[in-house]
């Protein structure tokens with residue numbers, strides 16, 4: 001929609017192979033500062049691989065990725081990029097031996113050099129923001145899936161990232177807990193942070209996205225504002241994908 | 249003399265007790281030192297084996313294999329009796345401590361490696377995504393989780409080290425067993441040996457029980 005945004009992520013001609021299998025083929029994607037991009041597509045189409053390349057949890061084979069002006073490569077610059085990019089995982093990946101508060105406070109202390117006092121204080125604020133102020137001292141195993149994922153979001157926010165990546169953040173949740181996580185994400189989307197979200201929640205995508213990107217077989221097949229993608233899909237693969245997911 | 253008087257002669261026992269206790273002290277310090285060094289060395293070897301660049305990793309694998317394969321008694325005899333020909337002369341204590349530590353480190357390395365590999369991949373990914381350094385990832389995230397898995401086998405390894413200290417008596421190390429055999433010769437009575445055996449049991453039996461308990465708790469803790 002706002003097309004004049006300065007790109008904060010620039011991916012150009014990205015190729016990623018797993019052995020002889022090509023998971024990403026010549027993918028190009030620019031994401032503007034503050035833009036909310038939702039990535040959809042069938043299972044195995046490369047959505048996770050795409051967003052994991054942004055913070056180099058997967059190392060791409062060829063092509064270039066720039067994040068906020070830094071070229072993403074192995075080695076020195078990577079830490080700077082990762083510190084600007086927060087990630088929320090499908091399986092939460094909370095540290096099970098730490099309280100919710102500690103999960104959130106850890107990286108600011110270890111990476112940014114904050115004192116524990118300061119980091120804890122800020123962690124409490126973040127937990128309040130995701131509605132978990134009363135659960136700060138609990139361990140992940142004592143929290144519901146939805147609560148764990150909200151801790152996961154608070155943990156990603158603690159590094160004050162300019163970019164947030166979400167890889168199917170609600171797919172591991174019982175249906176009754178999906179809403180609480182999506183609510184937090186909606187509220188985040190209004191703060192101006194850049195978000196790249198992989199999700200199968202189509203009504204959420206329609207509500208939150210500035211742009212929807214449809215992937216199939218390792219390529220970006222079609223992209224555009226949600227009204228265009230959902231109401232006037234052009235590519236037959238997108239049409240059959242939407243038929244399949246919206247029919248149940 | 250009755251069998252009882254022969255094997256458990258109280259007078260003899262009281263007479264040799266100071267000797268046995270000094271031997272126990274040596275056994276204890278030797279065992280503890282080897283356990284601590286083996287633990288630290290094992291952790292280092294495990295990290296090298298998992299994360300070092302290829303040539304170093306291969307050297308580490310070879311090192312671990314060699315010290316898991318060699319009988320401790322052979323290693324001990326070699327370090328004490330053969331190294332002097334190379335101009336390296338170790339005291340009995342140093343020879344025993346280094347032999348026991350090396351072997352213990354090799355075994356601990358495999359235990360730690362399994363423990364680290366048991367930590368879910370998502371934990372490493374979360375740490376990476378948060379930009380934690382490899383060192384912090386280990387100390388804050390991975391090792392605290394690995395240690396839970398590792399406690400029973402590592403305790404079991406510590407028991408083995410304690411037991412193997414007895415081998416040091418062959419290099420004239422005045423440990424519990426050596427003192428007991430000397431006392432036996434001195435008194436012409438087997439009571440000191442029985443005494444030593446009882447002391448070994450008194451120390452190690454509770455530890456063996458502890459390992460069993462830990463293992464049971466680990467098994468119960470798995471959901």
Ligand SMILES: Nc1ncnc2c1ncn2[C@@H]1O[C@H](COP(=O)(O)OP(=O)(O)OP(=O)(O)O)[C@@H](O)[C@H]1O
Pocket residue numbers: 018021023041042043044045046047048049050
């Ligand atoms: N580590 C890996 N090793 C081998 N193949 C992989 C690996 N990771 C992903 N792949 C393959 O790459 C393809 C793309 O995977 P990716 O996880 O990006 O798909 P996705 O679109 O996120 O799917 P889903 O909706 O199921 O999460 C898949 O075919 C997958 O099997």
Ligand SMILES: [Mg+2]
Pocket residue numbers: 047048049167168
């Ligand atoms: Mg995926």
